[in-house]
Each structure stands twice: as C-alpha cells, then as structure tokens.
Amino acid sequence: MARKPADQSVNREDIIVAAADVLYRNGYEATTMKDIAAEVNLTAASLYHHFRNKDTLLLAVLEGGLEVVIEQIEPVANSNKTNVEKLTEMIRLHIYYVTQNTAVGAAMVFEIRPLLNFRVPPRNGNQFGGSDYDEFLDRRDRFFKRRAYFEELFVRVIEDGVKKGEFRQVDPKIFTKTMVGANNWVAVWYKEGGRLSGDQVARMIAENFVWSLQPYRSASLP
Amino acid sequence: MARKPADQSVNREDIIVAAADVLYRNGYEATTMKDIAAEVNLTAASLYHHFRNKDTLLLAVLEGGLEVVIEQIEPVANSNKTNVEKLTEMIRLHIYYVTQNTAVGAAMVFEIRPLLNFRVPPRNGNQFGGSDYDEFLDRRDRFFKRRAYFEELFVRVIEDGVKKGEFRQVDPKIFTKTMVGANNWVAVWYKEGGRLSGDQVARMIAENFVWSLQPYRSASLP
DNA sequence: TTTATAATCAAACTCAGATTAGATTATTTT
DNA sequence: AAAATAATCTAATCTGAGTTTGATTATAAA
Numbered sequence: 001m002a003r004k005p006a007d008q009s010v011n012r013e014d015i016i017v018a019a020a021d022v023l024y025r026n027g028y029e030a031t032t033m034k035d036i037a038a039e040v041n042l043t044a045a046s047l048y049h050h051f052r053n054k055d056t057l058l059l060a061v062l063e064g065g066l067e068v069v070i071e072q073i074e075p076v077a078n079s080n081k082t083n084v085e086k087l088t089e090m091i092r093l094h095i096y097y098v099t100q101n102t103a104v105g106a107a108m109v110f111e112i113r114p115l116l117n118f119r120v121p122p123r124n125g126n127q128f129g130g131s132d133y134d135e136f137l138d139r140r141d142r143f144f145k146r147r148a149y150f151e152e153l154f155v156r157v158i159e160d161g162v163k164k165g166e167f168r169q170v171d172p173k174i175f176t177k178t179m180v181g182a183n184n185w186v187a188v189w190y191k192e193g194g195r196l197s198g199d200q201v202a203r204m205i206a207e208n209f210v211w212s213l214q215p216y217r218s219a220s221l222p
Numbered sequence: 223m224a225r226k227p228a229d230q231s232v233n234r235e236d237i238i239v240a241a242a243d244v245l246y247r248n249g250y251e252a253t254t255m256k257d258i259a260a261e262v263n264l265t266a267a268s269l270y271h272h273f274r275n276k277d278t279l280l281l282a283v284l285e286g287g288l289e290v291v292i293e294q295i296e297p298v299a300n301s302n303k304t305n306v307e308k309l310t311e312m313i314r315l316h317i318y319y320v321t322q323n324t325a326v327g328a329a330m331v332f333e334i335r336p337l338l339n340f341r342v343p344p345r346n347g348n349q350f351g352g353s354d355y356d357e358f359l360d361r362r363d364r365f366f367k368r369r370a371y372f373e374e375l376f377v378r379v380i381e382d383g384v385k386k387g388e389f390r391q392v393d394p395k396i397f398t399k400t401m402v403g404a405n406n407w408v409a410v411w412y413k414e415g416g417r418l419s420g421d422q423v424a425r426m427i428a429e430n431f432v433w434s435l436q437p438y439r440s441a442s443l444p
Numbered sequence: 445t446t447t448a449t450a451a452t453c454a455a456a457c458t459c460a461g462a463t464t465a466g467a468t469t470a471t472t473t474t
Numbered sequence: 475a476a477a478a479t480a481a482t483c484t485a486a487t488c489t490g491a492g493t494t495t496g497a498t499t500a501t502a503a504a
Contacts, residue, residue: 010481
C-alpha cells in the first residue's frame with residue numbers, strides 16, 4: 001500500500017531548506033510559492049502536494065530551526081558543569097548555529113509575526129476550514145511553547161547561578177530576553193566571509209555575556 | 223497662493239503615527255493602505271494625497287523614529303562626560319524610547335527588509351517611474367546612512383573608552399551590533415503594564431552592558 | 445464673494461499571488 | 475504486468491491590495 005518516495009524526487013526537507021533560503025532573502029510576505037518552487041525546480045502547484053499551504057510551510061521552517069537549536073543546547077543545560085560553563089557553551093552554540101544557518105536564523109527573528117496574526121479565517125467551502133484550521137493553530141501553539149521552553153533553559157541556568165553566587169544579582173528573565181534578542185540578531189548582521197568567523201563571533205559574545213554576570217573578577221580574563 | 227492646511231484635517235504626522243501603529247500589529251506586507259486609512263478615518267485613496275505610495279510611507283515612519291532617537295543620543299555622545307556615563311545614558315535613552323514607542327521600535331526591527339529588497343522596478347507609464355523612483359532610492363540610502371551613523375555614535379564611545387582604559391578590550395563594532403540588537407529587541411517583548419516599567423528595563427539593561435565592559439571591579443556596584 | 449488649492453471620496457483598474465481542479469507521469473508493490 | 479499511489483504539471487479561478495482617475499467638498503487667500 002504505502003509507497004516509499006522516489007529517491008530523486010523532491011521531499012519535504014528539500015522544500016523546507018529552499019523556503020528558508022528564499023525567506024531569508026525576501027521575507028515571508030514577499031516570498032511567493034513560485035519563488036520557493038523555483039528553488040527546487042518545481043511549479044508552485046506542486047508544493048501543495050507536500051504542504052497544505054504557505055503558512056504551514058513557514059511553520060515547518062521555524063519548527064525545524066528551533067528543534068535543532070534545542071537539541072544542541074538542552075544536553076548542556078542538563079549536564080553537571082558549572083553554570084558559568086553551561087551558559088558560555090549554550091550561548092556559543094546558539095550563536096554559532098545562527099551564523100551557520102542565517103536563513104533559518106533570520107526567519108526566526110523576522111517571521112514570527114505572520115504566525116501570530118494568522119489572518120485566514122476558516123472560510124466555508126475552503127479546504128482549509130474546520131479541523132485543518134484547528135490543527136494549524138495547535139501546531140502553532142506548540143511552536144510557541146517550544147520557544148518559551150528554549151528561553152526557559154537559559155533562565156534556569158541563570159537563576160541557579162545567581163542562587164549559588166556564581167552570578168551577580170540580575171533579573172534572570174530580563175537578562176535572558178536581552179541576550180536571546182542579541183543572539184538572534186546576529187543572523188541579521190553576520191555575513192560569511194567577513195572580518196570574523198562565526199565561531200569567533202560566537203565566542204566573543206558568549207564571553208561577554210558571561211563576563212557581565214560575574215560578581216567579582218580580577219583584571220585579566222581566566 | 224499657498225494655503226495653510228485646515229486644522230481639523232488629517233496631516234502627514236497623524237498618518238505616520240497611525241501607520242506605525244498598524245505596522246506594529248501586522249507587519250509591513252500584511253498591513254494594507256486601507257488599514258492605515260481606517261485608523262485615521264480616511265479611505266485608502268486619500269492617503270495618496272499625503273504620500274506617494276506605501277513604501278514612501280513606511281520610510282517616513284522609520285525616518286521619524288530614527289531621528290528622534292538620534293536627537294536624544296547625539297548630545298550625550300558629544301558631551302564631556304566620562305565614557306561610562308555616556309554609554310549608560312545612551313543605552314538608557316535608546317531603550318526607554320523603544321519601550322515608549324513600541325510601534326516604531328518594532329517597525330525599526332522588522333521592517334528594514336521591505337526597504338532593502340525594494341522590488342518595484344520603474345514601470346513605464348506608471349507614476350512611479352523615472353525620477354520619482356530615484357528620489358525614493360536616494361531617500362532610502364540616506365536612511366541607511368543615518369542608521370549607520372546612529373550605531374557609529376556607540377562605536378566611538380566604546381572605542382574611546384577602550385583606548386582610555388575605562389573599558390576592557392572588546393571589539394567595539396561587534397559589541398555595538400550585539401547591544402543595539404538587544405536594545406531594539408526590547409520592542410518585541412516589552413509589554414506596558416508588565417512587571418517592570420520601561421524606565422526600569424532601560425536602566426537594568428544599560429547597567430548590565432556597561433558593567434560588562436568594566437575591566438576591573440569590586441564586589442559591589444557603584 | 446470669488447478663486448485657488450487642499451483634502452477627501454467613490455469607483456474603477458490592474459495585476460500578482462495563493463490556491464484548486466484535473467490530467468499526466470513515475471515508481472513501487474503485488 | 476497491473477494496481478495503487480506519489481509526484482508533478484498545466485491551466486484556470488479567485489481574491490485582495492495598491493494605485494489611478496475624476497469628481498466633490500472644504501477652507502484659506504484675494
């Protein structure tokens with residue numbers, strides 16, 4: 001019954017990568033299904049065989065990026081390193097991912113809103129009415145929860161660090177918001193082949209944020 | 223000849239404010255001229271009496287916001303305070319503005335790209351062909367230069383601070399990018415009436431960034 | 445009060461982009 | 475090979491949004 005997809009045919013993953021790329025260049029609203037399709041040598045209509053509609057495709061892009069980052073950061077957060085080590089590593093990983101995947105990274109920065117203001121009401125007689133619509137909303141909510149979880153990972157490390165005196169007294173939530181904002185923003189200005197490598201940028205910023213949390217320090221870096 | 227505009231009629235400024243507001247809620251592409259017009263009780267067509275087109279209107283919104291912030295930060299940058307004082311004050315002003323004008327602030331974060339990828343080619347037979355098009359491009363470039371200048375104000379203070387030993391050795395450009403990113407990002411998450419006031423948030427983040435630049439410090443804050 | 449022009453509107457134009465319908469081709473399973 | 479379904483395409487539909495046109499109203503200057 002079920003058939004394995006042909007090897008040379010385009011699959012979901014290919015389309016997601018292509019979409020991220022076009023999204024990066026043009027932004028959601030300015031990106032046409034045709035643009036995305038062209039990137040994988042298909043027609044716009046063919047995309048609808050893989051994704052229900054444009055919004056669902058965008059969501060898939062964002063979900064993918066977020067999961068990868070969480071996958072990398074989570075084990076560090078749950079390790080038994082010191083909070084200083086944890087935080088340094090987590091920031092570094094986050095930023096490095098962003099520099100290596102500016103397309104997805106920028107999408108995560110810029111394309112949240114089309115998701116928030118999901119306009120399309122369930123039109124009767126439209127394929128997208130009823131349960132499909134609900135399904136989308138559910139998936140979107142799940143995405144936002146994952147996003148909150150991602151931030152929560154940072155908050156916990158900072159809270160714990162503050163409690164144990166590794167970090168000075170800051171507001172962990174505000175600090176995290178600020179930091180995550182700065183880190184995501186890297187996708188906007190980082191250009192490959194510039195003065196600094198992604199790794200260097202990641203290390204510099206990580207060091208800086210962690211440094212800013214130290215309650216006491218001597219004149220030279222550790 | 224020239225006629226003074228009527229007092230109760232809608233003016234450019236009103237429209238800009240309304241546009242910022244709608245933009246904040248919906249994003250550029252999802253914002254229709256009709257939406258903006260409705261906000262000031264006009265029809266979409268009427269907007270074209272005040273602005274040549276949608277892109278020009280967006281540009282006006284961004285220009286306005288940027289100029290206000292520069293106006294506030296520039297005198298501080300040029301004052302004869304210490305670099306520590308300057309930077310603290312500059313960040314504080316920037317963030318405070320953002321919290322008080324989330325609409326414009328978020329627009330500055332999210333709506334740069336529509337400007338970058340200015341699609342509309344000069345269509346012949348269109349009112350927007352020829353010199354009007356060039357005029358727009360010029361104005362857009364001027365905006366980006368102002369934007370660069372805004373960042374430059376921060377870079378200078380940091381460079382000077384590093385040179386004079388007030389700050390530790392950081393890369394001033396990377397530091398500024400990171401910081402400005404974080405500050406702009408405040409527009410995305412700050413909600414009026416939340417746990418902290420705009421002023422509190424501004425102070426906390428300012429203190430933190432400046433703190434992170436100190437080459438040496440004792441256990442307690444100044 | 446006349447006149448010029450600013451401000452506004454209603455209606456029409458244009459066009460692009462998302463989506464659908466239906467047919468066609470490709471590939472795997474039986 | 476036959477059947478089933480996956481992958482794709484062409485062509486058409488449908489809608490919404492930016493913009494234009496031309497008229498109408500309001501207001502300030504003469």
